[in-house]
Amino acid sequence: MINLLAFNIPFISIFVLMITAFITPLLPLKKRLPEKFSCCVIGFTAILSLYLLYSLTNSGQSLTFNFPMGHFPAPWGNELRAGPLEAVLSFFFCAAMFLSLTGNFSSTAEDISPARRQIFCVLVNLLTASLLALTYTNDLFTAYVFIEINTIAACAIVVVKEGASTVRAALRYLIMSLVGSGLVMIAICLLYDLTGHLLMQNMHGAIKVLMITKEYTMPLTVSLALITVGLGIKSALYPFASWLPDAHGTSTNASSAILSGLVLKGHIFALIKIYYRVFGLDVIHFLRMDTVIFILGIIAMIMGSIHALKQSNIKRMIAWSSVAQVGYIFLGIGLNTAAGIAAACLHIIVHACVKPMLFTAAGGLSTAAGHKKNLHALMGTFYINRWAGLGLIAGACSMMGIPAFAGFASKLSLTLASFDNPFIVWALAALAASSVLNALYYVPAVIVILTKNKDAVLETHEQPTLLYKISMFVFLALNFYLGLFCMPLLRLITRGVNVL
Amino acid sequence: MNKELKLIWKKFFNWVLGNGPRPENEVIPVEPPPDLPFSQRPNDKYSRFHEATLKERYNQWLEIHGLHIFSILYSALSILTCVVIVCLLLATVAELPPFGHERNPANNEVIRRYVEHGGHETGAQNIVAGLILDYRAFDTFGESSVLFTAACSVLMMLGKSRRNRIKTHQPKLKIPAHNLNDEPILRGIASFSIPAILMLGCVVVINGHLTPGGGFSGGAILSTALILAANAYGSQRVHQFFNERTFVILSSTALMIYALSKGYSFFTGANLFHSIIPKGTVGNILSAGLILPLNICVGLIVAGTLYTFYSLFNKGDL
Amino acid sequence: MLSKLFLNHYEAVAVILFGIGMTNLLLQRNLIKKIIGLNIMDTAVYLFLAAKGYVAGREAPILIEDGAGGWLTSSALYVNPVPAGLVLTGIVVSVSVTAFSLSLALKLYENYGTLNIDEALLKMTEEQVELETRIEQAEEDVLGD
Numbered sequence: 035m036i037n038l039l040a041f042n043i044p045f046i047s048i049f050v051l052m053i054t055a056f057i058t059p060l061l062p063l064k065k066r067l068p069e070k071f072s073c074c075v076i077g078f079t080a081i082l083s084l085y086l087l088y089s090l091t092n093s094g095q096s097l098t099f100n101f102p103m104g105h106f107p108a109p110w111g112n113e114l115r116a117g118p119l120e121a122v123l124s125f126f127f128c129a130a131m132f133l134s135l136t137g138n139f140s141s142t143a144e145d146i147s148p149a150r151r152q153i154f155c156v157l158v159n160l161l162t163a164s165l166l167a168l169t170y171t172n173d174l175f176t177a178y179v180f181i182e183i184n185t186i187a188a189c190a191i192v193v194v195k196e197g198a199s200t201v202r203a204a205l206r207y208l209i210m211s212l213v214g215s216g217l218v219m220i221a222i223c224l225l226y227d228l229t230g231h232l233l234m235q236n237m238h239g240a241i242k243v244l245m246i247t248k249e250y251t252m253p254l255t256v257s258l259a260l261i262t263v264g265l266g267i268k269s270a271l272y273p274f275a276s277w278l279p280d281a282h283g284t285s286t287n288a289s290s291a292i293l294s295g296l297v298l299k300g301h302i303f304a305l306i307k308i309y310y311r312v313f314g315l316d317v318i319h320f321l322r323m324d325t326v327i328f329i330l331g332i333i334a335m336i337m338g339s340i341h342a343l344k345q346s347n348i349k350r351m352i353a354w355s356s357v358a359q360v361g362y363i364f365l366g367i368g369l370n371t372a373a374g375i376a377a378a379c380l381h382i383i384v385h386a387c388v389k390p391m392l393f394t395a396a397g398g399l400s401t402a403a404g405h406k407k408n409l410h411a412l413m414g415t416f417y418i419n420r421w422a423g424l425g426l427i428a429g430a431c432s433m434m435g436i437p438a439f440a441g442f443a444s445k446l447s448l449t450l451a452s453f454d455n456p457f458i459v460w461a462l463a464a465l466a467a468s469s470v471l472n473a474l475y476y477v478p479a480v481i482v483i484l485t486k487n488k489d490a491v492l493e494t495h496e497q498p499t500l501l502y503k504i505s506m507f508v509f510l511a512l513n514f515y516l517g518l519f520c521m522p523l524l525r526l527i528t529r530g531v532n533v534l
Numbered sequence: 535m536n537k538e539l540k541l542i543w544k545k546f547f548n549w550v551l552g553n554g555p556r557p558e559n560e561v562i563p564v565e566p567p568p569d570l571p572f573s574q575r576p577n578d579k580y581s582r583f584h585e586a587t588l589k590e591r592y593n594q595w596l597e598i599h600g601l602h603i604f605s606i607l608y609s610a611l612s613i614l615t616c617v618v619i620v621c622l623l624l625a626t627v628a629e630l631p632p633f634g635h636e637r638n639p640a641n642n643e644v645i646r647r648y649v650e651h652g653g654h655e656t657g658a659q660n661i662v663a664g665l666i667l668d669y670r671a672f673d674t675f676g677e678s679s680v681l682f683t684a685a686c687s688v689l690m691m692l693g694k695s696r697r698n699r700i701k702t703h704q705p706k707l708k709i710p711a712h713n714l715n716d717e718p719i720l721r722g723i724a725s726f727s728i729p730a731i732l733m734l735g736c737v738v739v740i741n742g743h744l745t746p747g748g749g750f751s752g753g754a755i756l757s758t759a760l761i762l763a764a765n766a767y768g769s770q771r772v773h774q775f776f777n778e779r780t781f782v783i784l785s786s787t788a789l790m791i792y793a794l795s796k797g798y799s800f801f802t803g804a805n806l807f808h809s810i811i812p813k814g815t816v817g818n819i820l821s822a823g824l825i826l827p828l829n830i831c832v833g834l835i836v837a838g839t840l841y842t843f844y845s846l847f848n849k850g851d852l
Numbered sequence: 853m854l855s856k857l858f859l860n861h862y863e864a865v866a867v868i869l870f871g872i873g874m875t876n877l878l879l880q881r882n883l884i885k886k887i888i889g890l891n892i893m894d895t896a897v898y899l900f901l902a903a904k905g906y907v908a909g910r911e912a913p914i915l916i917e918d919g920a921g922g923w924l925t926s927s928a929l930y931v932n933p934v935p936a937g938l939v940l941t942g943i944v945v946s947v948s949v950t951a952f953s954l955s956l957a958l959k960l961y962e963n964y965g966t967l968n969i970d971e972a973l974l975k976m977t978e979e980q981v982e983l984e985t986r987i988e989q990a991e992e993d994v995l996g997d
Contacts, residue, residue, distance in 0.1 A: 687955070
């Protein structure tokens with residue numbers, strides 16, 4: 035049995051973030067108070083999640099607990115649910131959010147006016163709260179409501195940076211997301227009609243009965259497909275990812291880091307929860323959805339990298355690389371085993387740490403090059419902002435899957451997980467091809483920033499701030515931790531998946 | 535025969551390719567004036583008509599007709615998509631449980647408890663109000679936050695910064711410049727209908743736990759009163775007591791109260807503490823525990839937000 | 853199948869509307885029409901939910917007095933209250949999303965003078981080309997000096 039504080043952490047962390055979001059508009063703008071306050075609160079929730087993880091692993095036999103929201107037990111009231119997997123993910127989400135904000139603290143001030151920054155903080159707090167709610171929720175309709183908060187806040191943080199291109203990018207993002215929400219909504223209605231519940235475990239029970247009696251197979255398949263497509267659009271699964279490079283490439287660095295590293299992951303984890311806790315792996319396999327996800331994942335891995343090869347703007351390149359990385363996660367889900375889903379969750383964590391680091395590094399480098407984002411304009415910037423250069427190199431190594439970097443761990447676990455699958459050849463070939471393609475566009479970027487530029491005299495020698503250096507250091511430390519010591523984490527995730 | 539075929543083939547070939555690349559010094563001959571004798575006609579160095587290649591002709595044709603054909607294809611494709619989606623969903627609907635049947639899976643023990651015990655468990659006569667503000671209150675809290683998120687985003691997009699933006703393609707939003715004193719009919723109707731609308735809104739909000747309605751519908755009614763006032767007496771008069779600052783303070787405070795009171799009830803519920811909030815007698819105005827204050831909070835938020843939307847879209851100002 | 857569709861005619865109409873709305877949202881090129889499509893889609897979902905909550909011969913879920921100071925609480929009297937709650941949530945979400953997308957559309961019109969995203973893309977690429985040539989010229993000037 036865990037103690038009272040740990041038991042209340044899922045609820046406390048969501049509510050603290052929400053209340054911070056409501057207080058922030060009332061704070062004075064002086065000394066960037068709203069931003070500092072939100073950063074502190076997000077860091078505080080990260081510590082809370084770590085404490086929850088600690089007490090869950092030391093609690094003995096029962097690894098999970100349900101937190102009823104109100105005085106009414108499960109099928110009548112809303113419920114949150116926490117286990118090791120949820121705790122790990124919420125810790126990494128909060129930590130990556132905190133680091134993306136602190137790392138881009140100065141570039142946010144350059145891009146956005148003070149009044150807008152205040153609202154940016156409100157939106158970031160709401161976004162974090164909705165990510166945590168998506169992670170902890172045990173109720174499908176609550177998930178829908180928080181998906182909507184997530185959507186609006188995500189589109190709004192694209193558009194905090196003023197300018198024509200951000201508006202266009204945000205509109206494309208919003209429209210695709212709205213199509214996704216509509217599909218998820220009607221799928222939830224169909225599922226409610228078939229099962230009579232909105233709570234995940236009760237729906238699972240009802241669906242099991244339906245599978246035994248062979249009733250309503252067609253509506254179940256359709257609703258599963260609709261949910262997959264809906265959340266696939268929101269998490270930028272390849273054929274539906276056309277909105278991503280614009281949205282992630284044009285917004286301010288902090289927004290790009292948050293969107294790429296975290297917002298996509300929240301939706302993917304919601305999808306994993308729905309697969310695992312509402313349908314169950316047998317039903318997914320019976321309805322053939324695992325094969326579809328597997329193939330889409332492979333296509334995304336290849337096509338995302340091919341698109342990234344064509345880009346000359348560094349932020350757009352990193353954005354397209356996210357599409358490829360989302361493909362890895364979907365490949366793991368498509369393996370349809372506990373090991374596959376654990377590998378997918380590990381890759382979620384790895385990508386949530388590495389991609390914000392890459393965006394922060396790219397932001398630092400382009401500031402060093404005088405706010406140019408073209409790849410050839412970044413020549414020699416490593417020598418101006420070494421921390422950003424190191425971040426880009428480490429991120430690139432991680433994306434290529436070089437041992438000792440974070441990406442290696444998740445790719446290894448994906449490979450190991452795919453050994454039980456009949457399509458192992460395809461999975462391995464795709465992993466290899468995608469790694470080579472990743473190298474094809476990350477290595478030139480690294481070479482460019484390392485080449486000394488003798489001709490051009492760079493007049494701006496803006497030194498990175500201390501906060502930037504510290505954030506980058508923590509990012510790098512997280513990266514090496516995930517690369518070198520990921521086995522305990524993977525074991526924890528596997529335990530979490532088994533009790534999911 | 536063979537020669538003729540070759541000739542035809544060559545003609546065809548020339549037609550496809552045109553007759554070679556356009557020479558640099560080509561002059562398109564002007565029709566000579568008829569009165570000029572042959573000897574005095576200008577003798578161009580290199581003169582012929584350039585014949586367009588198939589590709590050029592295709593491009594020309596595409597320039598004229600391409601957009602039209604594209605739009606036809608596009609609408610055909612959209613209709614096809616629509617038909618596919620509708621057919622898929624219709625096939626699904628045909629297999630769903632029958633309409634209005636009392637033994638459908640949705641009419642299970644969950645509903646039975648909501649109806650049979652909802653009265654004394656939540657204290658609300660309106661079962662839906664009890665459901666959304668007590669049983670499933672977390673959803674409703676999230677829903678109010680959605681409204682707050684959208685209000686913040688719209689305020690950010692259209693709020694203060696509009697004044698010092700770069701004016702590129704200014705849309706011609708015509709703000710009527712007439713004197714508001716010249717509208718006796720509007721003012722006359724507004725003067726007695728605004729109090730009535732406000733009363734109706736308040737009744738709907740306060741009776742949310744007894745009759746259909748509640749914070750959201752009542753708030754929408756209240757906001758129409760504000761909008762009518764802005765139209766009849768000028769938005770300046772409304773802005774004297776309701777501006778951006780008031781809106782932010784109002785909605786933040788209302789949401790804070792909402793979050794704290796609901797947080798208290800979630801906390802006590804989950805930890806099996808005793809909640810001090812009385813449920814009251816079903817059917818009284820002062821009953822149903824937290825539902826009445828929550829409805830008032832939600833009503834204020836919704837009224838403020840909807841008026842803000844109106845004001846921002848209409849004048850770009852609040 | 854057709855007879856079953858007639859039995860579920862409210863749901864059938866709802867999904868037809870849903871399909872129309874979604875196609876409009878995806879494939880209309882005018883933003884205002886897209887937003888109208890979004891609203892059609894959401895309304896279709898509410899119709900679907902309302903139809904799902906109905907049970908033949910029952911009353912709206914507001915307790916009725918039994919005439920002796922108490923309330924009639926038999927579950928055979930009232931329709932399903934859950935879809936009503938879901939519809940309420942859906943309406944608020946739809947209002948918020950509509951307002952936000954309209955504000956974005958207004959901004960797009962201010963910036964590009966068009967409500968069509970593809971046209972805006974064309975204009976943006978032209979602007980980008982101009983910007984890039986200007987930057988290149990500036991760089992050449994710097995190098996020339």
